Amino acid sequence: MPYSFFKNSIRSSVQISDSDLAEICTFFKAKTVNKSEFLLEQGKTCKFEGFVQEGCFRVFTIDKKGNESTLYFAGKGWWLMDVDSFMNQTPSDLNMEALEDSKVLIIQKKDKEYLYNQLPIVEKLFRIMSQKALIAWQKRLIQNHSLTAKERYFHFIEKYPTIASKLKGKQISSYLGITHEFLSKIKNK
Amino acid sequence: MPYSFFKNSIRSSVQISDSDLAEICTFFKAKTVNKSEFLLEQGKTCKFEGFVQEGCFRVFTIDKKGNESTLYFAGKGWWLMDVDSFMNQTPSDLNMEALEDSKVLIIQKKDKEYLYNQLPIVEKLFRIMSQKALIAWQKRLIQNHSLTAKERYFHFIEKYPTIASKLKGKQISSYLGITHEFLSKIKNK
DNA sequence: TTAATAAGTTGAACTTGTTCAATTTTTTTT
């Protein structure tokens, strides 16, 4: 049952019939992404959405000054989406890089649109998922405003211990919005 | 036609029939909120969602240290929601304060739930609205990471000139995540 | 297994932004 974890994840957001869930699954195809490979690259248009079944990804952007900024890490059970590029079919600002050998379930844009039209529950599912994500982004902004870099670091490794243990310092610092040198100084005190 | 602006706003997100739109409108009640009054207060549970027809609001939180952090300003055409408190019926972290005499359209939670169940297009509408909001929050985080306070300030007044002109420096600084003293120094150079 | 490359550490000088306190200006209340 390669879809059972995926199904449970959906059921945790929305009440859904077995048959609807089964139909949804038919549109999600398994894909392997090996360590250091990119599922999406900045500049390309995003035509898919993905669900992480195994492994871990980093979603980040590189700004004009060449600095990396990590939006989030996607471990098992997380979604990989570039909402902007997917919705508007514009070039993406994001990179999605596998941090280890990973497996994702992928749905193509045309299939997603079909599902939205065919199954209203899919609208509800993604409405709820988007709202949960929104809550998390709002909280993150508030934390960036109210906590120091040191506090943000310890909060991060407490909240995401499993993912954090897989990360290089540089990757964590680009999530926190500080330099890797300063993160190193935070750690050694 | 007090609902025509509201209707146009919805139509800009989703294709919808006149009759569906008319039914939606029946659940949104006009409410006046005068300057300095609060539509929502931190600690109370949010049982409504609102649409700004006239005026302007500030949505902010006060953290443990007593510092204010402004999430966003909601001018004409913006939505006022505490997604977290509304969805989970938990005490809110947010305050929604009218910055001038304002008029909002309000829907109660039970009516919103009825609409979600009754009209699938409402799910789609809020799915799309949530995803647009998500895009904006992601971009804001990236900007906080990649721009200096000065750059963020000029970006803000360029992007929201109308709202910005109504604001006190203290309100802008709490949006940017800096002190009002430092904002004053930025301005006078 | 040894190069080669990437990652992590450390220190000194620097920049950005904060804190606190005093002063002025603007807005609100009486």
Next chain:
DNA sequence: AAAAAAAATTGAACAAGTTCAACTTATTAA
């Protein structure tokens, strides 16, 4: 219109975080 309160400004001392460069330690590739 005067008094009171809130907002904005300024400066000096300070703290948080950056930059650059040198060095050490891990990883990866040949």
